[in-house]
Structures are given as C-alpha cells and as structure tokens.
Amino acid sequence: MGAAEELASSVGTFSVWFPSLIRYHTECIQAACRALDKRLYEAAYRRGRNLGLDEAVAYALGESKPESQPAVMAPTVTLTKRERQVAELVAQGLTNSAIASRLVISPRTAQGHVEHILPKLGFPSRAQIAGWFDV
Structure with a gap:
C-alpha cells in the first residue's frame, strides 16, 4: 500500500x-x-x-527483488545546496508533495530534484538517499 x-x-x-x-x-x-x-x-x-x-x-508479483547494482559514488560527487535540502527531507521519509510544501516549491520541482540526486549518487531508489545522508 x-x-x-x-x-x-x-x-x-x-x-x-x-x-x-x-x-x-x-x-x-x-x-x-x-x-x-x-x-x-x-x-x-x-x-x-x-x-x-x-x-x-x-x-x-511475488518475484524476488530485482538485482540492483551496488552504488558506486565518485569521490567528488557534490550536491547543490537545494539538492542537499531535498536529500535531507527524503531521508526523513517525506514524499515529494511534503518536500514541496516544506520548501515552497512545486511537487514536480521536488520530484525533479530527487531525479537529479539519484543518478548523481548512483542510487536506484529513494531509500538509499536516506542511508547516504546519514554518512
């Protein structure tokens, strides 16, 4: 659900x-x-x-979890100030809509930030952002 x-x-x-x-x-x-x-x-x-x-x-579908590639993060990966703010809110478990409300941006803009953060960090899912943010 x-x-x-x-x-x-x-x-x-x-x-x-x-x-x-x-x-x-x-x-x-x-x-x-x-x-x-x-x-x-x-x-x-x-x-x-x-x-x-x-x-x-x-x-x-009751299938096993798809094979995911281990995240390979370049040592020089840097997020913009806004991307770090979004990453922190993702790590807190907020949805794109909640992130948008908190940062006074549109939900689509919040989604766009998440979509930029994931490949920058080499992650396939939001859950991994939470783990990375604690680093």
Missing part, C-alpha cells in the same frame, strides 16, 4: 480513483493494522513508500 501511494503521488494522482472504493481501501488498512499491529503496519508502509518502481512491481 505504501508503494502504491508513493508511486501515485509521484505522478500527481491518487492510489484510489473511485470514491466507492475508498471504503474497501479503509477496511484493508484496518485489517492490516489488526494483523500486524499499528506500529508494524506503519513501518511496513514506510518501507513500501521507499521502494522504487521495479522493486514495487517485483514485490506485487
């Missing part, structure tokens, strides 16, 4: 399109919280939000 929400929000849409389905969506969340307990559900949801598209599709 976290992966679906993140992927939908990254393209400026919603994971539940039809109002008549919201009830089922809510029931699914409640059932998951009962099965896992709320704390574990929230942790799993956050992990889902940090999956890249390929990882989310593989997970949904």
Whole structure:
C-alpha cells in the first residue's frame, strides 16, 4: 500500500480513483493494522513508500527483488545546496508533495530534484538517499 501511494503521488494522482472504493481501501488498512499491529503496519508502509518502481512491481508479483547494482559514488560527487535540502527531507521519509510544501516549491520541482540526486549518487531508489545522508 505504501508503494502504491508513493508511486501515485509521484505522478500527481491518487492510489484510489473511485470514491466507492475508498471504503474497501479503509477496511484493508484496518485489517492490516489488526494483523500486524499499528506500529508494524506503519513501518511496513514506510518501507513500501521507499521502494522504487521495479522493486514495487517485483514485490506485487511475488518475484524476488530485482538485482540492483551496488552504488558506486565518485569521490567528488557534490550536491547543490537545494539538492542537499531535498536529500535531507527524503531521508526523513517525506514524499515529494511534503518536500514541496516544506520548501515552497512545486511537487514536480521536488520530484525533479530527487531525479537529479539519484543518478548523481548512483542510487536506484529513494531509500538509499536516506542511508547516504546519514554518512
């Protein structure tokens, strides 16, 4: 559910399109919280939000995680001041929309910064930015 929400929000849409389905969506969340307990559900949801598209599709299909290349970071990689701000907010688990609100920029601009940060650092997913930022 976290992966679906993140992927939908990254393209400026919603994971539940039809109002008549919201009830089922809510029931699914409640059932998951009962099965896992709320704390574990929230942790799993956050992990889902940090999956890249390929990882989310593989997970949904029950396939093993796609092979990812180890990040190879050039020693001279530097981020701009704004990119560092965005990276810090990604590391805090914020979505592109939340980053945009915090920095008073458009969600598309926030997404663009993330899209520039990932290849600069040699990472395929947002989750790796969080690990790098702590370095």
